[in-house]
Amino acid sequence: MKNSTKKLSFLLAGLGLLLAACGSSETSTDSTADSSTGTSEEGKTFKVGITQIVEHPSLDAATEGFKAALEEAGLNVEFVEENAQNDQSMNMTIAQNLVNEGVDLIFANSTPSAQAVKGATSDIPLIFTSVTDAVGSELIESMEAPGGNVTGTIDLHPDTIANTVAFLKDELGAKKVGTVYNTGEQNSVAQIEQVKTLLGEAGIELEEAAVSTSAEVKQATESLIGKVDSLYIITDNTVVSALESVVDVANANELPLMVGELDSVERGGLGAYGFEYYDIGFEAGQMAVKILNGEATPSEIPAAYPANLKLLINKGTAEGLGLEIQESWNAEIYE
Known part of the structure; x- marks a missing residue:
């Protein structure tokens, strides 16, 4: 009887170890599956x-x-x-x-x-x-x-500057465009070179005013008055951080101000081809x-350009300039 009991205990112990091993193997598989999906470690x-x-x-x-x-x-x-x-x-x-x-x-x-x-x-x-x-x-x-x-x-967006230049020429009749930018910002220099080329091809002159700090933006903008018939501010961080100064000068002198980003339209710019x-x-x-x-x-991971380029027009700014928004512009209106 004692020997039978010992044999039964041995068999039960072996079965327990086998089940534990199966359970351990299943847990390991689940962990590997989580890793393969790229999900981060829980709690990290x-x-x-x-x-x-x-x-x-x-x-x-x-x-x-x-x-x-x-x-x-x-x-x-x-x-x-x-x-x-x-x-x-x-x-x-x-x-x-x-x-x-x-x-x-x-x-x-x-x-x-x-x-x-x-x-x-x-x-x-x-x-x-x-x-x-x-x-x-x-x-x-x-x-x-x-x-x-x-x-x-x-x-x-690859079409932003080209579309803006076309709008300046065809819809605003621009002949001389003024811009303010920080020559120390590489991204601004690259944009201005493209602006200059496309304006030149369109028969439009570009008058530039350089700044190094936001405190210089208003004076630089004022230096363009009497020399230009419109303004174009690109996505220059120094100038955009003080955009209200540009808007004030543009409005005071009834100059249409095209900008490089949609947020700048909401801050008073006339219009922009942009994205969110x-x-x-x-x-x-x-x-x-x-x-x-x-x-x-x-x-x-390839670097990416923005999608969903659109034209946004500030209705109040357009009215202040006496401009009628045309259906052919296919623009969204900011009121």
Whole structure:
């Protein structure tokens, strides 16, 4: 009887070990499946650095979109957010501080911000937005194959400047266009070169006024009065951060003011061919999600142009200029 009891106990113990082994194998398989889908480890918190060159509605909207994409993906994220207030020295310091902080990824909102971060690290993934010419500013090797630790979203649709020049010529009858920009911003220089070329082809002269700080914007704009019949402000961070100064001068002198972004129309510009900065920030955030989840590296994610280009016209500004909005413009109206 005792021997039978011993044999039964031995068999039961062996069966228990077998079941435990099966259970262990099933758990391991589930863990592997989670990893293969690229989902982040449950409970893990990512530290993401955000650096923005200056505060203005378009850049702020892009940062908001970036954060929303990460939150929508369900990631646990601790944001380390800094703003350089258009101070280049502070911009460089912020980049180095984020690297020293040991963040998992850095989101750089503007060309100067992205350039500073790239100069500070070649290891930490860098996602940019609000950059006009990522190749020319040497952030990436090409749009299709960025290379290195950098990728992101561009803030200039290929047709934006061409459409704006056509509008200035065909709808506003412009002969001499004035612009104000920061010659120290590489993205602005690249845009102005394109503006100058296209205006020249259209038989329109370009009068330029250079600034280095937002405090100089109003005086620079006033220097154009009497020399031009319209104004065109591109997506220059220094000037856009002080856009109200340009709007005041334009309105006081009854000059149509075309701008480079939709937010600037809402702030008083006559019109713009643009897109929502929130959207390019959101798309940059989706890129970040793939990288944080281990689904891709920055070099494997092509940089992207904005989509959904549209013309937005400020009704109040148009009325102030005595302009009648034409159906042929196919414009959305801001009231």
